[in-house]
Each structure stands twice: as C-alpha cells, then as structure tokens.
Amino acid sequence: MRTINLVAVAVVIAVLVGTPAFAQPRLVADVGQIALPVAALTVAAVLKDGDGVGDLAKSLVMAMAITHGLKATIDAERPNGGKHL
Numbered sequence: 001m002r003t004i005n006l007v008a009v010a011v012v013i014a015v016l017v018g019t020p021a022f023a024q025p026r027l028v029a030d031v032g033q034i035a036l037p038v039a040a041l042t043v044a045a046v047l048k049d050g051d052g053v054g055d056l057a058k059s060l061v062m063a064m065a066i067t068h069g070l071k072a073t074i075d076a077e078r079p080n081g082g083k084h085l
Contacts, residue, residue, distance in 0.1 A: 009043055
C-alpha cells in the first residue's frame, strides 16, 4: 500500500511538471516552493507519519528563518534591482 501511495504522488508531480505552464522557469520555482512541501505533507499524512509532519514543520521554519535572515543581512542587489525588504 505504501508503494502505491508513493507512486501515485510521483505520477501526480510528473503530470504537473509536464504541463505547458511549467515552460517558464519562474513559474516552476513559484509553484515548486509550495507544491513540494504540500506533497511531502500529503505523503506523511497518508502514511500517518506524525514524526514526518513534525520534521517537515521544523525544516520549513528553519529554511524560512535562514533565507530571510540572510536576505536581511547580506546587502546584495536583487536580480530585479529592488530592495530586499
């Protein structure tokens, strides 16, 4: 059963990535930053993996804190020329 669930998730992700909307790299990044954690949460929920959900939450919080902390402390020009904050 576990293998079937993982294969189903992989097929859904493959279909989504194969759509023409994903021809633009910016759109892939925008969708991917939401779709991948949602897919991981879905797999953890389907498998009733409470530890996995907790690990995912910790990872997301740490990644956000580090990313936004570095953006605020490193004064580099953004690709669009705008400010970080």
